[in-house]
Amino acid sequence: MSDRSTIRLALLAGATSLVLAAAPAMAQAQTADAPAAGTEQPEGLADIVVTATRRETNLQKTPISISVLSTEALQDRHVQSLFNLADGTVPSLRVATFEARQSALTIGIRGIVPYDQNQTARDGGVGVYIDGVALGKTQGLNAALFDIERIEVLKGPQGTLFGRNTEGGALSLVTRAPTGEFGGRINGGVGNYGSRSVDAHLDLPAFHDVALKLDGVYQHQDPTVDNPLTGSTGWNYYDRKGGRVAARWKPIDGFTADFAYDYAKDENTPQFSQLISYNPNNYAVGTFNNGALQLNGVNCGGTITTAQAAAGRPVCIAPKAPLVGVHPNRQRVADVGVPQQPSVDITHGVSSNLKYTAAPWLELRSITAWRGVSTDQWDNSGGPERSSFAPFVPNTANPAAINTTGTFSRYSLSFLRQHQFSQEFQAVGSVPQFDYVVGAYYFTERATEYAATPLTNQWNADGTAYTIRSPIPGNASAITGANSGYQQYDPSCNNTLAATVPQFANSCQFITRASQATDHNYSLFGNLTFTPDALGDVVHVTLGGRWTKDKRHGTLYVVNNRADLVVAGQVSPFGFSNSVSRFDPMINVALDATQDIHLYAKYATGFRAGGANDRSLQFNAFGPESVKSYEVGAKMDFWNHKARLNLAGYIMDRSNTQFDFDYFDTNGASPTNGSHIEQTTNAGDSKIRGVEADLTVAPVQGLTLTASYAYTYWRAPSAVNPLTPGAPAQQLYIVYTPKNAASGSIDYALPIGGGDATLRLHLDGNYSSSQYSFQLEPTKTDAAFIMNGRIAIADIAVSDHNKVTFAVWSRNLLDHTYIYRRSSANSAPVLNYGANGQLVSTSYGGILGDYANFNPPRTWGVEASVKF
Numbered sequence: 001m002s003d004r005s006t007i008r009l010a011l012l013a014g015a016t017s018l019v020l021a022a023a024p025a026m027a028q029a030q031t032a033d034a035p036a037a038g039t040e041q042p043e044g045l046a047d048i049v050v051t052a053t054r055r056e057t058n059l060q061k062t063p064i065s066i067s068v069l070s071t072e073a074l075q076d077r078h079v080q081s082l083f084n085l086a087d088g089t090v091p092s093l094r095v096a097t098f099e100a101r102q103s104a105l106t107i108g109i110r111g112i113v114p115y116d117q118n119q120t121a122r123d124g125g126v127g128v129y130i131d132g133v134a135l136g137k138t139q140g141l142n143a144a145l146f147d148i149e150r151i152e153v154l155k156g157p158q159g160t161l162f163g164r165n166t167e168g169g170a171l172s173l174v175t176r177a178p179t180g181e182f183g184g185r186i187n188g189g190v191g192n193y194g195s196r197s198v199d200a201h202l203d204l205p206a207f208h209d210v211a212l213k214l215d216g217v218y219q220h221q222d223p224t225v226d227n228p229l230t231g232s233t234g235w236n237y238y239d240r241k242g243g244r245v246a247a248r249w250k251p252i253d254g255f256t257a258d259f260a261y262d263y264a265k266d267e268n269t270p271q272f273s274q275l276i277s278y279n280p281n282n283y284a285v286g287t288f289n290n291g292a293l294q295l296n297g298v299n300c301g302g303t304i305t306t307a308q309a310a311a312g313r314p315v316c317i318a319p320k321a322p323l324v325g326v327h328p329n330r331q332r333v334a335d336v337g338v339p340q341q342p343s344v345d346i347t348h349g350v351s352s353n354l355k356y357t358a359a360p361w362l363e364l365r366s367i368t369a370w371r372g373v374s375t376d377q378w379d380n381s382g383g384p385e386r387s388s389f390a391p392f393v394p395n396t397a398n399p400a401a402i403n404t405t406g407t408f409s410r411y412s413l414s415f416l417r418q419h420q421f422s423q424e425f426q427a428v429g430s431v432p433q434f435d436y437v438v439g440a441y442y443f444t445e446r447a448t449e450y451a452a453t454p455l456t457n458q459w460n461a462d463g464t465a466y467t468i469r470s471p472i473p474g475n476a477s478a479i480t481g482a483n484s485g486y487q488q489y490d491p492s493c494n495n496t497l498a499a500t501v502p503q504f505a506n507s508c509q510f511i512t513r514a515s516q517a518t519d520h521n522y523s524l525f526g527n528l529t530f531t532p533d534a535l536g537d538v539v540h541v542t543l544g545g546r547w548t549k550d551k552r553h554g555t556l557y558v559v560n561n562r563a564d565l566v567v568a569g570q571v572s573p574f575g576f577s578n579s580v581s582r583f584d585p586m587i588n589v590a591l592d593a594t595q596d597i598h599l600y601a602k603y604a605t606g607f608r609a610g611g612a613n614d615r616s617l618q619f620n621a622f623g624p625e626s627v628k629s630y631e632v633g634a635k636m637d638f639w640n641h642k643a644r645l646n647l648a649g650y651i652m653d654r655s656n657t658q659f660d661f662d663y664f665d666t667n668g669a670s671p672t673n674g675s676h677i678e679q680t681t682n683a684g685d686s687k688i689r690g691v692e693a694d695l696t697v698a699p700v701q702g703l704t705l706t707a708s709y710a711y712t713y714w715r716a717p718s719a720v721n722p723l724t725p726g727a728p729a730q731q732l733y734i735v736y737t738p739k740n741a742a743s744g745s746i747d748y749a750l751p752i753g754g755g756d757a758t759l760r761l762h763l764d765g766n767y768s769s770s771q772y773s774f775q776l777e778p779t780k781t782d783a784a785f786i787m788n789g790r791i792a793i794a795d796i797a798v799s800d801h802n803k804v805t806f807a808v809w810s811r812n813l814l815d816h817t818y819i820y821r822r823s824s825a826n827s828a829p830v831l832n833y834g835a836n837g838q839l840v841s842t843s844y845g846g847i848l849g850d851y852a853n854f855n856p857p858r859t860w861g862v863e864a865s866v867k868f
Contacts, residue, residue, distance in 0.1 A: 044641035045698050051174065052154050053527065054161050054437045055428055060635045063540070063590040063600030065155040065648040065692055067092070067708070071176075074148060076747065076762035076790050078809045078861075080197065080219050081142045081240070082107070082171075086820070086855075087786040087812075088766035090153050091710035091741035092692055093171070096773075096820060098138065099412075100270035100381035100853050102238065103343040105141040109155055110652065111688040111714045111737045112168025112608075112627070115660050115775045116678065120416070120447040121517035121554045121576070121611040121619075127158065127166040130173045131260070133351055133369040134163070136420045136445045136519075140347040140373040143264040144217040144240040147201050149176040155692070156650060157606030157629045159584035160544035163441060163523055167606035167627040167654070177258060178248040179203045180211035184868055189807075191861020194222035209251045215244040217264075224857055225272040225330075229337025229468070235272035235381065236856060237342060241265055254357035261350045267342040271856075272334065273382035276819070277849040278326045279317060280827050286316035293318055303832075303843040317847045321463030324384050330817050330854040338409045339456045339468060340380040347373045365426040365439075370419070377414035380456060384408045386826075386851045406459035407469065413452045420445035433533060438526040443519070449614065450514035450558065515614040517554030523547060527586070538593075544586035550609050553577035556619035576612040576621035596637040604629050608658065615662070615678035622680045625656045644696045651689050656682035659732050659775055661721040677723060683732060684717030702751075707744040712737055721776070726833035733772040738783075741768040755797050762790045763813075773821040779850065782818035786855070789813045795867070803867045808860070815858035822852040 048059035048068050059066060067090045069079075077089060082105055086095040094113055098104040104118045112125040117138055128135045135141070151173050158166040184202040189195075197219045204212040218241045223234025242264030249257040279285065286293040286301050293301040293316065300316035325335050349371030356364045426439040457466045525546035531537055557573035584607065590600040607626040612619045633648035662678040690712040697705045714737060718729040745764035752759050765787045770780040792807035826848040832841045 045637070045644055045696060045704075050150075050152050051172070052152060052158075052161075054426060054439075055435075060596075060637060060644070060646075061592075061598055063542070063588050063598065063602065063633070063635075065092075065631065065633055065646070065650075067153040067155070067694065069151040069153075071149055074145070074151070076745075076760075077764060077788050078790065078811055079145070081144055083142050084811070087788070088741055088743055088768045088784070089764070091708050091743055091766075091768070092155050092169075092690075092712075093153050094736040094738075096736050097271055097853070099379070100273050100821070101343065101377065101379045101412075102142050102236075102268040102270060103140075103266070103345050103375055103377055103379075104138045106736065107138070107141070107171060108736055109153065109169035109171075110650065110690055111686075111712050111734055112652075112654070113734060113736045114608075114658075115735055116615075119611075119614045120418075120449050120515045121519075121552060121614060122680075123165045123609050123611065125165060125168045125608045125625075127162050127170040128173075129162070129170060131175055131258075131351065131353065132172075132367050132424070133349070133371065133422060134165075134443065135371065136443070137373055137416075137418050137447065139375040139416055139418070140264070140266065140345040142238075142268070143266045143345060143347050144199075144219050144242055145173070146215045146217060146242065146244045146262065147176040147199075147213075149174045155648070156602075156631055156652075157584075157586075157604045157627050159604060159606030160525055160527060160546045160586040161437065163443075163525070163546060164521065164548055164550060164607055164609050167608050167625070175244075175246070175260075176201075176213075178211035178213035178246050180206035180248065185865055187863060187865040189809075189861050189863025191809075191859055193224055193859060194220070195859065195861055196220050197863075209249055211248045211250075213246045213248075215246075217242050221859075223269065224332075226333045227337050227340060228334060229339065232337060232340045233269050233342055234340075235269050235334070238266065238268040239342070240267070256355045258353040259351070260353075261348075263348040264346070266345040266347075268345070269340060269342050270379050270381035271821075271853045272331065273386040273851050273853055274327050274331050274334075275324060275385035275849055276326065276328050276822075276852045277827070278320055279847065280824075280849055281847075283844065283847065284314065284316040285319050287319065301844050303841050303845065305841045306839055309842070315844060317844050319463070320848065321384060321459055323464065323466070326849065330857060334383060335385075336383045336409070336457065336466060338380045338383045339411060341378045343378050344376045345373070346375075347371070359429075361431050362427060362429040365424075365428065367422070367424040367426075369423075370421050372419040373416075374418075375414065375416045377412065377416070377451075379412040379414075380409060381412075381853075382409070382851060383457070385848075386410070406463075407455040407457065408459065408466075409455060409457040411452075411454050411456045413454070414449060415451070416447065416449040418445060418447040433531050435529040435531075436527065439524070441521070441523045441525065443521040446516070446518045448514075448516040452512045512558075513556065513614055514558035515554060515556040515619065517552060517612070517614075519550070519552040519609075521551075521609075522549045538591060540588075540590040540592075542586070542588040542590070544588075544604075546584045547582075548584070548607075549579075549581045550624075551577075551579045552609065552611055554612060554614075554619070556612075556614055556616075559617055574619040576619050578610045578612075578621055578623065580607075580610065580624050582607060582624075582626075596641075598635045600631075600633050600635075602629075602631045602633075604631075610658075611680075613660070613678050613680040616680070617677060620679050620681075622658055623656055623682050625654060625658050625682065627652050627654045639697075642698045644694075646692075646694045648692045649690070650692075652687070654686040654688065657684060657686045657717065657732075659683040659716075659719065661719075661723050661776065679722050681719065681722060683719040686717065686734065687715045688734075689713045702749045704747040705745070706747075707742070709740075709742045711740055713739065724833065726835050726837045727831070728833075728837065730776065731778070733775050733778065735772050735775060738768040738771040743767070752793070753796075756795045756803065757797065758794045760790075760792045760794050762788075764788050774823055774825075777824055779822050779824040781820055781822050781852075784818040784820065784855065785814075785816055786811075787813040787816075801868060805865045805867075807863050807865075809863065810858060810860040812856065812858045816855075817857070818855055819852040820855050822850060824850045826851065 094108040096106045098118045114124045117124040154170040158170045182205045186200045188198045199217045202214045223237040225235040227234040244262040246260040286295045295316040300314040351369035354366040422443045424441045527544040529542040555573040555575045584605045586604040588602040610623040612621045629652045631650040635646045695707045716732040743766040748761045750759045790809040794805040795803045830843040
């Protein structure tokens with residue numbers, strides 16, 4: 001036995017638990033004369049290259065848990081935007097809409113899932129990167145994907161190399177670089193719901209050491225739920241378009257400069273929020289008698305004090321408007337039409353990525369980027385189904401007149417502008433026994449937003465009809481058809497800010513909130529991997545760390561048009577400022593047990609920056625949260641490289657967890673009536689535990705089978721809602737994190753016709769158990785199982801250089817219907833507590849039922865592509 005084999009056996013004895021887990025694979029260990037890394041094994045699985053460690057490495061030899069979606073995998077699943085990954089393609093990756101809107105996405109990994117980071121001064125817990133450039137905001141994330149080479153899902157804290165806001169992991173999108181050779185492809189397709197898409201990609205020949213690549217994308221889908229209001233758009237509509245120009249300059253050996261500019265416009269409407277139950281607690285339903293809600297002739301309902309309850313006042317709720325139906329299954333047409341126009345997200349940016357090999361042991365890199373995003377949000381997703389305004393209240397003074405309090409349908413309007421600049425320097429290289437990455441990073445962003453939430457509809461006296469209101473407070477005139485939610489100055493507008501503050505003098509916009517925030521982030525980082533010769537080059541010890549200085553400040557200068565914030569004609573805003581300086585370490589010990597079995601143990605920390613909640617009444621600030629993660633894993637190839645099994649187990653302890661407490665103000669006399677009020681606090685500690693497994697098998701030529709599984713256990717703290725002082729502590733929940741999630745696929749490629757033409761078959765299935773979708777509600781969503789499929793005749797040669805492909809695809813092939821977001825906020829009474837914690841009264845005024853968002857219905861289409 002060789003000395004190296006002896007060393008391996010000795011080290012294996014010290015890692016017994018991992019070796020036992022890998023024992024079945026060790027029996028199939030590869031011999032010494034196996035193909036080298038980076039080559040494709042005959043009739044086996046090809047090696048996968050990733051850049052998770054800021055250098056190109058083999059996935060199987062990279063000691064962290066990673067899932068990779070290739071160009072082919074994205075094509076087979078018909079993934080056109082990140083929201084398409086919400087079906088559970090990667091079990092540990094969770095993607096959902098923020099609220100119901102498609103204009104911003106919630107992205108989580110391993111139970112680190114933000115509830116509401118869709119603000120000027122907040123961040124998510126999973127970093128999203130495009131070609132190494134971090135995206136500061138979630139708005140615009142659902143834009144059409146350009147020519148993506150692969151998507152890497154890095155699981156667990158990536159605080160060392162990727163920085164703050166990667167405590168759950170990172171989602172890294174890598175685009176296809178210019179080749180310098182003439183070629184390209186055009187893809188086009190049509191499908192149901194009026195869908196159509198075209199994308200074109202053109203590589204131009206290199207000229208004076210410069211290679212250019214042009215990408216263009218267009219995607220469209222009509223609403224899947226229609227809006228009865230003439231002139232208004234339905235729900236789950238999108239129209240996306242964009243372009244990208246990339247250039248690669250290689251003037252000398254060892255130097256590469258990549259430049260890119262992209263622009264994307266995404267017009268979309270939210271998913272539909274529909275009523276799925278009514279009065280689930282079976283309270284008595286009262287009737288109106290001369291304006292009073294009564295039960296058997298006795299006044300009832302509304303807010304009942306403890307004294308009234310003791311005296312026997314009966315409990316009842318207001319009747320549901322007759323036009324509002326209960327729909328436990330997905331609707332095709334809404335019951336009530338509401339004003340709605342598509343939200344418009346525009347993302348654009350320019351970047352330069354420079355690499356210079358200064359010496360055989362040193363490569364210098366620079367990544368410079370400026371990016372911007374603008375969102376004009378028009379979200380009227382629920383009509384009467386999503387608010388407590390659906391129970392109508394008749395006009396007591398004149399029963400025949402339009403009811404002045406029966407307003408409903410919250411039009412959530414937001415106008416956000418953000419721009420960011422980032423600069424990163426890296427030095428990457430290798431010397432005998434050492435691999436290293438060191439660098440420095442700077443990031444700054446400024447975000448501004450103003451928002452309003454007018455109620456667009458109004459019931460008639462008996463709830464059998466409705467009118468469309470003017471969104472301008474103080475303007476009682478009703479208008480017909482769709483409205484924009486904002487209108488220019490009108491003399492009848494009673495707007496204190498417009499009348500007294502110069503910056504609002506030319507508008508009559510009732511602004512629920514307006515805020516601005518600026519962030520500056522500085523960091524130094526490094527990773528050093530030591531592979532000692534004395535241990536036979538089979539042990540790799542990586543030490544890493546990142547020092548971060550993060551400073552953020554901002555102001556909330558409009559809060560529900562409050563006149564008391566105006567002093568001497570100027571706004572007296574609420575402000576916040578916070579700063580954190582911290583060091584995040586990482587240690588990773590990896591062992592090459594055999595040539596095909598790689599084991600590792602990792603400890604790492606990460607954090608999500610603090611900020612302030614601009615939905616609060618005073619811009620309440622909160623501090624950063626942090627994670628400590630312990631992970632062990634095994635990556636194994638066996639059966640002559642025809643099978644691959646990767647395992648990971650982890651423990652994560654999260655401190656100072658950021659939780660959002662909220663309420664929806666339904667008090668007609670309140671200055672915040674119709675507003676969604678939030679406050680974020682560092683509520684306590686959360687514990688997350690999990691196991692992940694990924695299996696890929698290629699049993700015969702052309703057939704590939706995959707299976708992935710993620711088990712996630714979590715425990716969140718209890719805390720007192722700061723918006724309801726005196727109330728007891730309530731249990732908090734981690735959203736969009738199923739305990740069990742799994743996915744699998746079958747891919748088969750059969751050569752036909754004797755040339756390069758291939759019949760390709762793809763089928764995948766994705767399962768997730770029920771989960772919570774609100775941090776304060778114990779209500780769970782449905783379990784889900786979604787299948788996608790594609791059949792293609794690929795690469796049919798029509799000339800020496802041109803090939804065509806024809807395909808049929810379907811997403812949600814079985815048309816499975818499930819609820820991915822559910823709220824019971826309007827199903828239960830609101831308990832009001834006094835300062836000493838005693839129950840003062842119980843309000844039954846807002847009881848309606850649960851509302852929910854369903855997953856998109858089955859979509860299908862045909863497409864053709866030409867390569868040249």
